Amino acid sequence: MALPGLSLPGLGLASTPAPAYGGPTQPPTEQVARREELPAQAEWRFEAAFTQQYTVRVLHGHAELFGVELATNQPYNLSGSKGAIFTWQGCQLEITGEAESEYAAQETEYAIEWLNLHGMLETARDDRPTDGPRVLVVGPDHVGKSSLTRALAARAVKAGRTPTVISLDPREGLLGPPSSLTTVTVGSQMDVENGFGISPISGPTVTPVKTPLIYHYPYTSPAERPAVYKALLTRIALSTMNKLEEEPAAKQSGMIIDAPGSLNDPKNGYETIHHLISEFSVNLIISIGSERLYNDLNRRYGANTGSDGAITVLKLSKPGGAIERDAGYMKQLRTRQIRQYFFGSSKESLSPHSHMIGFDDMIIYRAKPASGEVEKYGADDDDYDPSSSSPVVSTNATFEKITPSAAMTGSLIVIKFCPSSSEDYAVRDSAVMGYLYVADVDEARKKVRFLAPHPQRWGDRALVWAQWPEAVADLVT
Numbered sequence: 350m351a352l353p354g355l356s357l358p359g360l361g362l363a364s365t366p367a368p369a370y371g372g373p374t375q376p377p378t379e380q381v382a383r384r385e386e387l388p389a390q391a392e393w394r395f396e397a398a399f400t401q402q403y404t405v406r407v408l409h410g411h412a413e414l415f416g417v418e419l420a421t422n423q424p425y426n427l428s429g430s431k432g433a434i435f436t437w438q439g440c441q442l443e444i445t446g447e448a449e450s451e452y453a454a455q456e457t458e459y460a461i462e463w464l465n466l467h468g469m470l471e472t473a474r475d476d477r478p479t480d481g482p483r484v485l486v487v488g489p490d491h492v493g494k495s496s497l498t499r500a501l502a503a504r505a506v507k508a509g510r511t512p513t514v515i516s517l518d519p520r521e522g523l524l525g526p527p528s529s530l531t532t533v534t535v536g537s538q539m540d541v542e543n544g545f546g547i548s549p550i551s552g553p554t555v556t557p558v559k560t561p562l563i564y565h566y567p568y569t570s571p572a573e574r575p576a577v578y579k580a581l582l583t584r585i586a587l588s589t590m591n592k593l594e595e596e597p598a599a600k601q602s603g604m605i606i607d608a609p610g611s612l613n614d615p616k617n618g619y620e621t622i623h624h625l626i627s628e629f630s631v632n633l634i635i636s637i638g639s640e641r642l643y644n645d646l647n648r649r650y651g652a653n654t655g656s657d658g659a660i661t662v663l664k665l666s667k668p669g670g671a672i673e674r675d676a677g678y679m680k681q682l683r684t685r686q687i688r689q690y691f692f693g694s695s696k697e698s699l700s701p702h703s704h705m706i707g708f709d710d711m712i713i714y715r716a717k718p719a720s721g722e723v724e725k726y727g728a729d730d731d732d733y734d735p736s737s738s739s740p741v742v743s744t745n746a747t748f749e750k751i752t753p754s755a756a757m758t759g760s761l762i763v764i765k766f767c768p769s770s771s772e773d774y775a776v777r778d779s780a781v782m783g784y785l786y787v788a789d790v791d792e793a794r795k796k797v798r799f800l801a802p803h804p805q806r807w808g809d810r811a812l813v814w815a816q817w818p819e820a821v822a823d824l825v826t
């Protein structure tokens with residue numbers, strides 16, 4: 350079955366240009382630019398829908414978006430984003446377009462807390478050059494954890510460091526589509542519009558390369574398959590630590606781990622937080638937006654010394670501007686991330702390639718849905734042993750082999766580095782080589798047409814049908 354409107358050059362079908370990035374936006378209309386004067390330590394908070402053209406330009410003074418400085422006189426397209434442009438000394442902005450919400454705010458004490466935290470990390474980096482800070486950011490959903498992570502990384506890069514950012518929320522990808530758990534050492538400044546930008550696993554890039562190592566967690570929440578999630582954490586920690594051992598400057602810069610908000614749950618999340626702390630030898634825990642979580646962690650770790658020394662637990666308040674992103678917005682964000690993976694961003698467009706492969710020439714696995722039994726936290730935890738790489742018992746296998754079907758149309762397929770005949774645990778633990786998009790499944794001719802970032806085939810690798818994130822029907826129009 351072909352996707353409606355599928356007509357991308359390279360897919361062998363009639364050609365019409367596909368949008369290079371993002372979703373469809375409203376046709377540009379004549380927009381009147383307006384000016385906003387921000388006093389010192391104020392911020393311009395905005396929520397622009399994906400369909401709204403929204404551009405901001407700094408006319409005078411200095412301003413930043415989550416730690417990344419905006420260049421004077423350059424227009425930034427902030428369509429489909431929510432955030433705050435902050436100024437330390439005051440600035441004048443020129444704003445063009447409509448937003449769902451926009452206002453100047455002066456309750457910005459959080460910015461000073463974040464700057465102090467950066468100062469504290471800098472001191473730790475200078476005091477212990479061979480052993481940088483290992484920071485875990487935890488808290489409920491929508492309290493600014495990812496924004497803090499981004500701001501700390503941006504400030505560290507500005508200070509000449511190369512921090513490693515570890516993003517562990519399967520609902521939102523970093524340098525990859527949702528379901529990616531990413532570790533990346535950041536050596537160049539982030540982009541105001543596109544954050545961490547585009548990864549080379551998406552295709553050849555011209556901007557300074559940030560090469561991530563990506564693992565795949567095929568469920569929406571760690572609580573769905575805690576043993577699978579924990580096994581991946583162990584794997585990510587090991588690869589990250591090994592990499593940092595070879596790069597003294599990155600090791601000194603340390604790591605910042607952005608944990609999913611769903612871990613803020615004593616019953617279904619705390620055990621995973623403890624596992625995270627131990628696997629990454631975390632020495633600084635930042636708890637945002639939850640007194641209870643802070644107290645629970647402080648009670649357990651505040652006075653403790655781990656194998657590498659003391660663990661500090663700090664509490665930060667939730668920034669006033671951090672807001673809930675509803676299900677509709679998150680779905681659009683996921684679609685945009687998938688689109689960006691194949692087609693690039695506003696800064697840099699990519700050209701994906703088409704591959705037609707017969708059913709018999711590939712082995713595809715599907716992540717088994719978490720059964721009610723496994724969903725209950727701990728039920729599949731008994732066979733989890735972080736110190737061994739032995740397979741999980743077959744009753745708790747993560748994957749099953751499937752025959753391609755039309756139901757896969759519009760989904761992502763994950764190419765793992767391991768061979769297609771690997772054991773269940775090896776497929777689970779293997780890093781991601783890249784993603785494919787299922788453009789079309791011809792059940793009669795037993796062929797699948799994939800969209801891939803690169804022209805060359807991937808050889809004998811395990812392929813995993815990702816049912817999360819959900820299929821995107823209009824990726825190619």
Ligand SMILES: Nc1ncnc2c1ncn2[C@@H]1O[C@H](COP(=O)(O)OP(=O)(O)OP(=O)(O)O)[C@@H](O)[C@H]1O
Pocket residue numbers: 394395430431432433488489490491492493494495496497518521609610668669670671672673674
């Ligand atoms: N000071 C601020 N002003 C305006 N918007 C903000 C501010 N801080 C964060 N936001 C926005 O609020 C939303 C939630 O923030 P963020 O993603 O950092 O939270 P989170 O705790 O990581 O959430 P989640 O756990 O759901 O990923 C984002 O859209 C972010 O851009």
